Amino acid sequence: MPVPDEVRTRAEALRAEIRRHDHLYHVLDRPEITDAEYDELFRELVSLEEAYPELVTPDSPTQRAGAPPAEEFRPVRHSVPMLSLANCFSTEEFDEWVERVRRILGRDPSGYVCEPKLDGLSVELVYEDGVFVVGSTRGDGRVGEDVTANLRTMKQVPLRLFPHQGRVPALLEVRGEVYMEREAFLRLNEERARRGEPEFANPRNAAAGSLRQLDPSVTATRPLKLFCYHVGRVEGITIESQVQLLRTLPELGLPVNPLWRLCRDRDEVIAFHAQVLTRRAELPYATDGVVVKVDLFAERKVLGEVSRAPRWAIAYKFPAVEAVTRVREIVVQVGRTGTLTPVAVLDPVEVSGVTVARATLHNEDEVRRKDVRVGDWVVVRRAGEVIPEIVRSLPDRRTGEEQGFRMPTRCPSCGGPVTRPEGEVAHRCENVSCPARIKESLRHYASRRAMDIAGLGEKLVDRLVEGGLVRRIPDLYRLRAEDLVEVERMGEKSAHNLLQEIERSKGLPLARLIFALGIRHVGERAAELLAARYPSLEELASAEIEELQETSGIGPQIAQSVVGFFRNEENRRLVEELAVCGVAPRTERPPTGPLAGKAFVFTGTLSAFPRAEAEAIVRSLGGRVASSVSRQVDYVVVGEEPGEKLARARALGIPVLTESEFRALTGR
Numbered sequence: 001m002p003v004p005d006e007v008r009t010r011a012e013a014l015r016a017e018i019r020r021h022d023h024l025y026h027v028l029d030r031p032e033i034t035d036a037e038y039d040e041l042f043r044e045l046v047s048l049e050e051a052y053p054e055l056v057t058p059d060s061p062t063q064r065a066g067a068p069p070a071e072e073f074r075p076v077r078h079s080v081p082m083l084s085l086a087n088c089f090s091t092e093e094f095d096e097w098v099e100r101v102r103r104i105l106g107r108d109p110s111g112y113v114c115e116p117k118l119d120g121l122s123v124e125l126v127y128e129d130g131v132f133v134v135g136s137t138r139g140d141g142r143v144g145e146d147v148t149a150n151l152r153t154m155k156q157v158p159l160r161l162f163p164h165q166g167r168v169p170a171l172l173e174v175r176g177e178v179y180m181e182r183e184a185f186l187r188l189n190e191e192r193a194r195r196g197e198p199e200f201a202n203p204r205n206a207a208a209g210s211l212r213q214l215d216p217s218v219t220a221t222r223p224l225k226l227f228c229y230h231v232g233r234v235e236g237i238t239i240e241s242q243v244q245l246l247r248t249l250p251e252l253g254l255p256v257n258p259l260w261r262l263c264r265d266r267d268e269v270i271a272f273h274a275q276v277l278t279r280r281a282e283l284p285y286a287t288d289g290v291v292v293k294v295d296l297f298a299e300r301k302v303l304g305e306v307s308r309a310p311r312w313a314i315a316y317k318f319p320a321v322e323a324v325t326r327v328r329e330i331v332v333q334v335g336r337t338g339t340l341t342p343v344a345v346l347d348p349v350e351v352s353g354v355t356v357a358r359a360t361l362h363n364e365d366e367v368r369r370k371d372v373r374v375g376d377w378v379v380v381r382r383a384g385e386v387i388p389e390i391v392r393s394l395p396d397r398r399t400g401e402e403q404g405f406r407m408p409t410r411c412p413s414c415g416g417p418v419t420r421p422e423g424e425v426a427h428r429c430e431n432v433s434c435p436a437r438i439k440e441s442l443r444h445y446a447s448r449r450a451m452d453i454a455g456l457g458e459k460l461v462d463r464l465v466e467g468g469l470v471r472r473i474p475d476l477y478r479l480r481a482e483d484l485v486e487v488e489r490m491g492e493k494s495a496h497n498l499l500q501e502i503e504r505s506k507g508l509p510l511a512r513l514i515f516a517l518g519i520r521h522v523g524e525r526a527a528e529l530l531a532a533r534y535p536s537l538e539e540l541a542s543a544e545i546e547e548l549q550e551t552s553g554i555g556p557q558i559a560q561s562v563v564g565f566f567r568n569e570e571n572r573r574l575v576e577e578l579a580v581c582g583v584a585p586r587t588e589r590p591p592t593g594p595l596a597g598k599a600f601v602f603t604g605t606l607s608a609f610p611r612a613e614a615e616a617i618v619r620s621l622g623g624r625v626a627s628s629v630s631r632q633v634d635y636v637v638v639g640e641e642p643g644e645k646l647a648r649a650r651a652l653g654i655p656v657l658t659e660s661e662f663r664a665l666t667g668r
């Protein structure tokens with residue numbers, strides 16, 4: 001039968017579209033459509049190709065498992081291709097699969113093993129004689145990316161296997177899913193929001209983005225987890241079924257999701273599927289279905305595979321949970337860095353067991369793109385089963401009363417001007433004393449991983465700021481029990497406890513204080529690196545951008561942000577006031593070396609070596625280099641034609657060294 005033109009055109013269009021989304025999803029980790037929408041496109045193409053087999057070309061997306069690996073990582077070839085799974089969405093479709101299995105085997109399989117389908121990133125870990133040698137992502141199924149170094153940072157990945165029945169396998173290529181639990185995902189996003197970094201859209205993207213990091217130390221800070229569920233080549237031990245596999249892997253030290261079941265027949269599978277669906281909300285991870293696998297490997301061999309997916313397994317998906325509700329209003333929230341975020345306030349509606357009453361719209365462009373108006377009926381769902389989001393508006397249901405959204409030109413909290421910096425999607429309130437920004441800064445400062453001031457929760461922060469008791473962070477250290485009891489109607493005991501907590505915060509490690517300040521892009525890890533390099537907040541505050549960048553793990557973006565933060569007059573005052581209030585953080589690792597803690601400034605041209613080399617000498621001896629002369633500087637080294645720095649050094653009474661004195665001091 002000839003292929004009708006319109007069918008050919010449609011297939012072409014679908015292929016182009018699917019290729020684009022494959023690239024966005026697999027290579028860029030930046031999907032534009034949801035999995036359900038993608039599945040729909042894919043299924044349409046599959047059905048066209050089934051109806052007209054002559055349409056199938058070798059380069060059709062149906063003929064391969066995924067997108068090619070990104071360029072930055074070394075490619076790793078999988079000795080056994082990593083296949084994908086066929087999907088089904090209903091009992092009828094599942095029964096068709098069961099029927100096909102029966103037909104090919106000529107009888108019922110001995111059993112099916114069911115496991116929750118986790119949405120993360122699939123990986124392969126290769127163990128030679130029990131030692132972890134290579135780890136890779138799936139990539140296009142044949143060639144993946146080498147992420148060994150990143151996997152090694154994951155506590156769940158054993159670097160050496162435990163012996164099983166007295167020995168380790170000579171070779172084990174084990175496969176599994178790297179994923180992120182819901183709670184961990186939400187915390188990571190909260191932290192990113194506080195730091196002014198873009199949030200991940202769902203746990204899958206967070207897991208993928210975290211594992212596919214060129215810098216393994218970044219991966220190390222991410223809460224990644226692993227479940228193993230499959231093997232490639234195995235030598236030295238015998239595994240003949242999925243049940244045996246799932247029992248053996250934990251013995252070897254590899255994590256396996258305990259929520260699996262051996263089902264004897266189709267009814268038991270359907271019961272398990274229903275059970276996981278009801279228990280879904282209690283599970284720590286998001287799951288979008290159940291993977292059903294024929295248990296015996298011998299039976300799998302008979303079944304074989306088609307178009308890059310095995311016939312012996314199927315992903316029996318849960319129905320996509322969406323709900324329709326109305327947008328009551330669109331409010332604008334002000335974050336710590338002044339970012340304005342539009343949030344839709346919805347008529348409360350239940351989505352997969354959770355009541356959803358608000359959904360972030362991220363920014364003005366997003367509101368435009370989705371064309372969401374106040375009064376609109378909208379489709380909502382939870383992204384990756386976690387974050388409520390508006391999928392689309394339903395323009396057909398409009399009455400004409402709906403109102404379009406415009407970002408306010410004045411901050412809804414302080415009335416200050418709102419700007420949108422060049423090239424950014426976010427609008428910002430520029431007023432550093434905006435109460436909304438202050439509240440967010442205080443919350444971050446007091447939060448568990450920052451200064452950990454128990455008792456200073458959301459509500460209290462609101463009251464302290466609104467009551468005028470706290471306008472800036474140092475005000476916290478000036479609070480008196482009387483104020484709290486009087487103004488906040490707090491019990492004396494709670495007031496006392498809070499003050500004790502605030503007092504205790506004064507002596508926390510420097511890294512915590514640096515993190516607590518909420519400098520953009522400075523997370524816990526960067527704060528630790530900075531604290532290890534600089535002995536005090538004052539010294540960090542006077543560091544120059546080049547010097548910061550020399551600190552390993554500190555890139556130009558962080559360095560720029562730190563310098564920008566301390567260049568701000570208000571923030572410099574903050575540093576001084578904190579010291580005055582008695583905030584004296586502990587330094588973890590005091591610098592060592594003969595010049596430990598000494599600050600040098602250079603001026604003029606040196607004759608024996610270039611400036612950069614002289615600076616390196618200072619650092620190698622434990623000292624540091626400042627670019628401007630202040631009271632914190634210990635020596636000013638002068639070369640030929642010194643600049644104004646010399647005069648300033650003299651004015652401040654700072655010791656001045658000639659080049660030869662400097663060489664004598666450093667022994668060069």
Ligand code: IVH
Pocket residue numbers: 082083084085115116117118119120121122138177229230291310313315
């Ligand atoms: S078995 C060919 N088991 O689903 C069989 N896969 O859509 C190998 N996945 O690439 C896969 N949970 O990333 C299997 N319990 C599970 C799974 C699972 C999630 C993912 C895996 C795979 C994708 C296929």
